[in-house]
Amino acid sequence: xxxxxxxxxxxxxxxxxxxxxxxxxxxxxxxxxxxxxxxxxxxxxxxxxxxxxxxxxxxxxxxxxxxxxxxxxxxxxxxxxxxxxxxxxxxxxxxxxxxxxxxxxxxxxxxxxxxxxxxxxxxxxxxxxxxxxxxxxxxxxxxxxxxxxxxxxxxxxxxxxxxxxxxxxxxxxxxxxxxxxxxxxxxxxxxxxxxxxxxxxxxxxxxxxxxxxxxxxxxxxxxxxxxxxxxxxxxxxxxxxxxxxxxxxxxxxxxxxxxxxxxxxxxxxxxxxxxxxxxxxxxxxxxxxxxxxxxxxxxxxxxxxxxxxxxxxxxxxxxxxxxxxxxxxxxxxxxxxxxxxxxxxxxxxxxxxxxxxxxxxxxxxxxxxxxxxxxxxxxxxxxxxxxxxxxxxxxxxxxxxxxxxxxxxxxxxxxxxxxxxxxxxxxxxxxxxxxxxxxxxxxxxxxxxxxxxxxxxxxxxxxxxxxxxxxxxxxxxxxxxxxxxxxxxxxxxxxxxxxxxxxxxxxxxxxxxxxxxxxxxxxxxxxxxxxxxxxxxxxxxxxxxxxxxxxxxxxxxxxxxxxxxxxxxxxxxxxxxxxxxxxxxxxxxxxxxxxxxxxxxxx
DNA sequence: TAGAGAGGCACC
DNA sequence: AAACGGTGCCTCTCTA
Numbered sequence: 001x002x003x004x005x006x007x008x009x010x011x012x013x014x015x016x017x018x019x020x021x022x023x024x025x026x027x028x029x030x031x032x033x034x035x036x037x038x039x040x041x042x043x044x045x046x047x048x049x050x051x052x053x054x055x056x057x058x059x060x061x062x063x064x065x066x067x068x069x070x071x072x073x074x075x076x077x078x079x080x081x082x083x084x085x086x087x088x089x090x091x092x093x094x095x096x097x098x099x100x101x102x103x104x105x106x107x108x109x110x111x112x113x114x115x116x117x118x119x120x121x122x123x124x125x126x127x128x129x130x131x132x133x134x135x136x137x138x139x140x141x142x143x144x145x146x147x148x149x150x151x152x153x154x155x156x157x158x159x160x161x162x163x164x165x166x167x168x169x170x171x172x173x174x175x176x177x178x179x180x181x182x183x184x185x186x187x188x189x190x191x192x193x194x195x196x197x198x199x200x201x202x203x204x205x206x207x208x209x210x211x212x213x214x215x216x217x218x219x220x221x222x223x224x225x226x227x228x229x230x231x232x233x234x235x236x237x238x239x240x241x242x243x244x245x246x247x248x249x250x251x252x253x254x255x256x257x258x259x260x261x262x263x264x265x266x267x268x269x270x271x272x273x274x275x276x277x278x279x280x281x282x283x284x285x286x287x288x289x290x291x292x293x294x295x296x297x298x299x300x301x302x303x304x305x306x307x308x309x310x311x312x313x314x315x316x317x318x319x320x321x322x323x324x325x326x327x328x329x330x331x332x333x334x335x336x337x338x339x340x341x342x343x344x345x346x347x348x349x350x351x352x353x354x355x356x357x358x359x360x361x362x363x364x365x366x367x368x369x370x371x372x373x374x375x376x377x378x379x380x381x382x383x384x385x386x387x388x389x390x391x392x393x394x395x396x397x398x399x400x401x402x403x404x405x406x407x408x409x410x411x412x413x414x415x416x417x418x419x420x421x422x423x424x425x426x427x428x429x430x431x432x433x434x435x436x437x438x439x440x441x442x443x444x445x446x447x448x449x450x451x452x453x454x455x456x457x458x459x460x461x462x463x464x465x466x467x468x469x470x471x472x473x474x475x476x477x478x479x480x481x482x483x484x485x486x487x488x489x490x491x492x493x494x495x496x497x498x499x500x501x502x503x504x505x506x507x508x509x510x511x512x513x514x515x516x517x518x519x520x521x522x523x524x525x526x527x528x529x530x531x532x533x534x535x536x537x538x539x540x541x542x543x544x545x546x547x548x549x550x551x552x553x554x555x556x557x558x559x560x561x562x563x564x565x566x567x568x569x570x571x572x573x574x575x576x577x578x579x580x581x582x583x584x585x586x587x588x589x590x591x592x593x594x595x596x597x598x599x600x601x602x603x
Numbered sequence: 604t605a606g607a608g609a610g611g612c613a614c615c
Numbered sequence: 616a617a618a619c620g621g622t623g624c625c626t627c628t629c630t631a
Contacts, residue, residue, distance in 0.1 A: 604631100605630100605631095606629105606630085606631090607628100607629090607630085607631105608627105608628085608629085608630100609626100609627085609628085609629100610625105610626085610627085610628105611624105611625085611626090611627105612623105612624090612625090613622100613623080613624085613625105614621100614622075614623090615620105615621080615622085
């Protein structure tokens with residue numbers, strides 16, 4: 001056993017690094033003594049846990065600890081009897097309460113590499129990222145504590161420790177002469193700095209747990225949010241695990257087409273003097289040289305050269321080439337090539353779902369960036385297929401955020417409009433004496449915390465019409481005014497608001513108007529989250545593929561698709577303060593996700 | 604040479 | 616009185 005002595009402020013910390021199977025006796029003693037509550041973590045070769053089957057992803061270390069002592073187990077090292085791996089499996093199953101920082105990842109790791117199912121661990125896990133979000137959901141750049149281990153350590157424990165831990169892997173990479181992103185698979189298991197870094201993780205997670213638990217607002221606790229958020233995370237981890245089938249042939253074909261198209265337009269641009277179409281500086285300079293007048297600048301004083309500006313020179317071959325080259329290149333790399341790179345050995349892509357990603361707790365999704373795929377068309381969505389013999393089904397909420405606004409405010413006119421299925425956008429337009437477009441944009445802008453300026457820019461209507469529309473909105477729906485004022489007052493007085501479900505959301509002092517949107521957005525997220533949990537209870541999770549704000553995508557067996565869609569839609573729909581948030585199911589005729597759009601366009 | 608910031612563009 | 620909320624990700628550019 002190698003022992004590393006460390007200090008957090010003045011508290012001694014002891015890190016025991018197992019060097020020989022005979023050291024495991026001491027480890028087992030420690031686990032037995034700490035089995036009621038113990039923190040853990042893993043170090044791995046990379047992030048793609050789904051590649052464990054093909055061996056390009058491996059677990060290297062597993063660590064367990066409390067606030068003052070930890071053990072580092074070199075699981076990657078092969079020893080007779082497989083003792084290290086057996087000991088880790090035993091520890092994970094013996095500990096009654098596990099603490100981890102972003103534990104979903106580690107659960108994927110040990111499931112794929114050690115065969116410990118996440119179903120065994122998730123129900124007894126606390127995740128310090130989720131607890132941190134409940135305390136303060138803001139990122140560092142938003143003035144909050146942040147949620148990475150280093151950030152949370154800096155904010156809640158000790159900045160010196162955070163700096164040393166954060167800096168240690170950078171220093172090791174430098175020492176080994178590799179990039180920081182490449183250090184994980186090559187750093188020797190017994191490297192002192194690596195052992196310190198690894199051994200400190202569970203110690204910090206344990207300390208964070210103790211601190212954060214106390215700081216979770218009483219109201220959130222009373223509403224059961226701690227366990228509710230963990231349950232949601234568990235369901236989403238199962239969705240990540242099963243993944244979504246990639247249509248490899250289609251994806252490759254479309255990628256190739258886009259790449260050659262992009263190359264063709266890049267050559268045209270190069271002949272006209274721009275060899276880097278994504279460089280706004282170059283493009284601006286070339287356009288000016290070609291005699292065009294640029295008028296708009298960015299906030300930092302550079303020439304603005306976006307799609308709208310490029311499109312204003314329809315006769316210029318350079319502008320057109322830049323538009324096409326950028327679009328094709330971006331689409332190829334962001335969607336098609338990325339999916340091909342990310343897929344596992346059985347051609348499935350695994351999204352990474354951050355169940356409380358945004359400061360409003362809205363989920364965010366990477367890997368399959370489901371929330372930013374081009375909407376309303378099949379092109380990119382066709383990369384993903386329902387299982388063989390299944391069809392894609394998409395169920396979404398109708399007018400979710402506006403209905404939530406109505407339900408939260410209790411505004412009688414809005415509620416009445418929704419109950420009668422009235423054309424709300426026309427209603428706003430008529431009440432304000434403006435166009436339908438101005439009315440529709442106003443409805444959304446107000447829910448986003450916007451004013452006439454936003455309506456003017458987005459709807460493309462005159463300043464006068466925009467002002468008239470916004471004024472009309474507040475006059476017509478006075479209940480929303482009351483709600484917005486209450487929330488702003490609360491935000492100004494306390495610096496935060498509580499949502500309908502009991503989440504505390506910090507509001508910037510200089511942007512109190514954002515409170516209305518936070519309340520709406522967060523409540524809407526909770527309705528979708530509730531649906532995800534209820535669908536899981538009803539056994540639907542194996543069919544869930546993606547969650548996209550107000551939409552859930554399923555792969556249902558073809559013969560049962562209509563029946564299952566109906567059941568799922570009923571589970572998802574929700575009555576909030578007496579107002580129904582209805583759901584609508586789209587059943588595709590085939591396996592590709594995009595087929596739901598083909599169906600629409602046929603009619 | 605990695606990381607951060609900015610610009611741009613995809614979405615709810 | 617008025618105030619546009621929340622994301623992911625690619626590329627270029629500058630900095631340390």
